[in-house]
Amino acid sequence: MIPAATRYARATDVDHALELLGGPDAKVIAGGQSLIPVMKLRIARPSLVVDISRLELRGVEERGGAVHIGPLTTWAELADAALPAGLEAISECARGIGDLQVRNLGTIGGSVVHADPASDMPAVLLALGGRLAIRSPEGMRDISLSEVLLGPFTTSLGPQDLVTDVVVPTPAAGSGSAYASVEHPASGFALAGAAALAASGAETVALTGVGATPFVLQGDPRAAIAAAEIFGDRFASEEYRRGLAVVVAERALISARARSRA
């Protein structure tokens, strides 16, 4: 399969990327592990692909009570990164994404804004209270991930919005977190995935693969799953997926608690 005709431009810095993105039907490419497959299927037919993969937006750094993850950080880099205690879910999730080749190129920023309803890391970022820093021609803004994800492959970001930072608050001392999923055996995408953060006095669970977007469970996880809008498809009926959601939420909670000192 061959993508539809397109033009390619490599951005030299963030301002240059924003300028290039001002053209009609321009699309950002980073690792390309989500975009190129949909370009080959011709679901995406950008007239210009703006390559940001050589910008300095990678790496993991803890400062000011938060962990800053450059959006171009690959899954492989993230899986190997030293993270503060309590953020175990990030490395656990990164190690299991796609396969070795996809982890070598696929980036956290690209995955999050692709907004696949079954992608793994958004659930982890939601459970951990993750936020995105966005640069646009109007300036800089900071937005929570739940406000970005609107629906399947749909975000609140505009064509000239570029993610420049993925920010995760450092959890309180003694916290633990975990990610658990049941995958479709061929695609590797989550039929149901759950991320859990166990801190003293509070537990947060977020699900992926079961609804229009990954989402945080409010209140008791079992009751929230029973009341949630869950979809069914040819791989897993609604009833089966709801059952899986309970299982993965429980598994994530058990390992998050085991990692916490709460």
Place this chain on the structure above:
Amino acid sequence: MSRALQLVVNGETRSLEIDDRTLLVHALRDELGLTGAHIGCDTSQCGACTVLLDGRAVKSCTVLARQVEDREITTIEGLAPDGGMHPLQKAFVEHHGLQCGFCTPGVILTAADLLSRDDAPSDEAIRHALRGNLCRCTGYQGIVESIRAVGAAS
């Protein structure tokens, strides 16, 4: 519209004229005659098109050729110098790591990436690394044994 591009493949700088939309696997096979990168599924699943990019395994059907300008690309043709055999290639012969051979270039390059990070990988690590390479002949046992043998010899 074709434009000039330079790729560094197997240590040589090669000049080609390709469309912006050209995928790396097509540039390698159709423009440079390096047909060791196979097209299997063409949907980023099977890993037959795997090549090394700066030493890391990537699926060349899921990379635009222009994205990898000036970076080091290694295909199966360039894994061992001067027409010799790489230790992985020898091990695959000795341990029945292949049958039809279609998936083999991709599997070997994935294994080369794994061994560059972990010189004595456990069977679990080998199987985890092979997740993105489909083989429909061997049942994987021979592949795992071949990679384990190279790890043990290191």
